[in-house]
Amino acid sequence: MYYVRPETVAEVLEAGEKPGMLYLAGGTDLILKLRRQEVQARGLVDLQAVAELRRIRVEGDRLEIGAMVSFADLLNNDQVATEARALWLACRSMGAPQIRNQATLGGNLANCSPAADSLPALLVLQAQVRLLSHSGETLVPLAELLERTPLWPSGTLLAGFRLPLTGGASGFAKLGRRQALAIARLSAAVALREENGRASGVRLAFGAAGKRAFLSADLAEKLNGLVLDGGFTEVACREARKVISRALGERASAPYKREAVAGVVREALASVEFMKSGEGA
Amino acid sequence: MKIELTVNGVARILEVEPEERLLDVLRERLHLTGTKEGCGEGECGACTVIMDGKTVNSCMVLAAQADGHAVTTIEGLGNRGSLHPVQKAFLEEGAVQCGFCTPGMVLSAKALLDRSPHPGKEQIAVAMSGNLCRCTGYDKILRAVERAAGEVKE
Numbered sequence: 356m357y358y359v360r361p362e363t364v365a366e367v368l369e370a371g372e373k374p375g376m377l378y379l380a381g382g383t384d385l386i387l388k389l390r391r392q393e394v395q396a397r398g399l400v401d402l403q404a405v406a407e408l409r410r411i412r413v414e415g416d417r418l419e420i421g422a423m424v425s426f427a428d429l430l431n432n433d434q435v436a437t438e439a440r441a442l443w444l445a446c447r448s449m450g451a452p453q454i455r456n457q458a459t460l461g462g463n464l465a466n467c468s469p470a471a472d473s474l475p476a477l478l479v480l481q482a483q484v485r486l487l488s489h490s491g492e493t494l495v496p497l498a499e500l501l502e503r504t505p506l507w508p509s510g511t512l513l514a515g516f517r518l519p520l521t522g523g524a525s526g527f528a529k530l531g532r533r534q535a536l537a538i539a540r541l542s543a544a545v546a547l548r549e550e551n552g553r554a555s556g557v558r559l560a561f562g563a564a565g566k567r568a569f570l571s572a573d574l575a576e577k578l579n580g581l582v583l584d585g586g587f588t589e590v591a592c593r594e595a596r597k598v599i600s601r602a603l604g605e606r607a608s609a610p611y612k613r614e615a616v617a618g619v620v621r622e623a624l625a626s627v628e629f630m631k632s633g634e635g636a
Numbered sequence: 637m638k639i640e641l642t643v644n645g646v647a648r649i650l651e652v653e654p655e656e657r658l659l660d661v662l663r664e665r666l667h668l669t670g671t672k673e674g675c676g677e678g679e680c681g682a683c684t685v686i687m688d689g690k691t692v693n694s695c696m697v698l699a700a701q702a703d704g705h706a707v708t709t710i711e712g713l714g715n716r717g718s719l720h721p722v723q724k725a726f727l728e729e730g731a732v733q734c735g736f737c738t739p740g741m742v743l744s745a746k747a748l749l750d751r752s753p754h755p756g757k758e759q760i761a762v763a764m765s766g767n768l769c770r771c772t773g774y775d776k777i778l779r780a781v782e783r784a785a786g787e788v789k790e
């Protein structure tokens with residue numbers, strides 16, 4: 356195996372598109388996989404020296420987050436804390452300080468574990484994903500990308516995420532640490548706005564319920580327009596139960612998660628800034 | 637491959653294999669055996685070192701990734717003659733039993749106090765949450781960090 360550390364995106368792509376090369380971000384997933392020989396690599400292309408992949412910045416009405424931004428960077432960023440609350444809460448729930456210092460947002464998507472914590476949050480925040488290859492740049496909504504297997508052709512570089520700044524509120528909650536058995540893990544993210552006392556623009560996404568994180572269009576439809584009173588959370592919990600039931604089907608984890616989801620959704624809603632006062636929750 | 641890094645303030649040039657972990661290089665090539673290998677999977681924090689001011693688990697970092705960076709291990713903090721305030725506090729609080737987790741604990745505490753000299757209880761608990769201890773039950777460790785915060789103030 357050999358190791359290279361290019362400094363520009365062009366050099367990264369040139370190295371990464373050669374057969375057998377893997378991109379290396381923080382390494383918190385990849386290094387273990389290499390050691391366990393779950394993946395083989397002829398060489399590693401370390402992305403740490405490409406400055407533009409490490410930036411978080413507001414551009415007009417959107418937030419641009421580079422793929423190499425670490426979870427600690429996100430947690431320390433005021434814009435993320437206010438404008439992308441669900442993502443900030445997901446980062447806070449993740450791993451230990453040592454892992455947050457090293458693990459990147461790009462690696463979380465690229466590794467694409469069913470329980471990747473950032474994905475439900477990025478879904479409700481309507482993230483678009485910037486992909487680069489020799490044929491140019493493409494921008495794909497995350498929800499659409501997560502339907503593809505593999506996520507992208509090998510050699511493709513995930514450059515970053517684009518989040519529209521909608522001014523809406525969002526929240527996130529999860530059950531079970533990473534070491535917990537898969538059956539005991541579940542996460543939910545929510546985004547919504549209040550308009551004349553009613554919910555609008557509602558989005559709910561789940562993680563660790565099935566192969567990949569997903570947005571529930573059904574739930575959004577059921578919840579949009581409902582009055583934001585105590586009953587709102589109850590309807591959300593009840594409907595979420597049906598969604599999880601359908602998503603998990605006959606899986607062994609279905610009976611447990613069907614019950615657990617109400618608590619997770621309740622907590623995710625309670626973490627939304629304007630729902631905290633108690634009137635909504 | 638050749639890497640250049642600073643370890644405990646000393647510039648080092650080393651010939652390493654690309655698959656070698658920082659942990660292996662510290663222990664086997666530099667004989668800095670204060671850095672421990674517990675789980676080898678990022679979960680226990682026994683292998684914690686400080687890289688450019690931030691704690692990382694050296695079992696999850698390739699030596700190649702550390703090329704060009706500054707690493708502090710427990711050997712860089714103090715010695716029997718002159719203990720670092722965090723080390724002193726750990727001894728005074730009786731926060732060391734078998735000692736296996738201690739180097740990682742001390743480095744997590746140091747990184748916290750360097751960044752915020754007056755941490756609250758909650759902040760201390762979060763900063764130490766990536767370091768597991770099988771012996772002490774954590775109370776004494778958390779108290780030791782609080783004590784060190786007092787020491788560092790002076």
Ligand SMILES: Cc1cc2nc3c(=O)[nH]c(=O)nc-3n(C[C@H](O)[C@H](O)[C@H](O)COP(=O)(O)OP(=O)(O)OC[C@H]3O[C@@H](n4cnc5c(N)ncnc54)[C@H](O)[C@@H]3O)c2cc1C
Binds near residue numbers: 422450678
């Ligand atoms: C102790 C521990 C605790 C953890 N806790 C959590 C947790 O609570 N929640 C959670 O979601 N995850 C957790 N993880 C998993 C892991 O830390 C995350 O998935 C992390 O985000 C991976 O990022 P990385 O930068 O380390 O990726 P790497 O390991 O460097 O890479 C992962 C994969 O993505 C590819 N890749 C990386 N960047 C790019 C890019 N820009 N373009 C294309 N491909 C790329 C790599 O080739 C590799 O296949 C934990 C891991 C450990 C060891």
Ligand code: FES
Binds near residue numbers: 672677680683693695
């Ligand atoms: S040995 Fe590195 S975290 Fe356990």
Ligand code: FES
Binds near residue numbers: 733734772
């Ligand atoms: S003192 Fe033994 S593991 Fe902590």
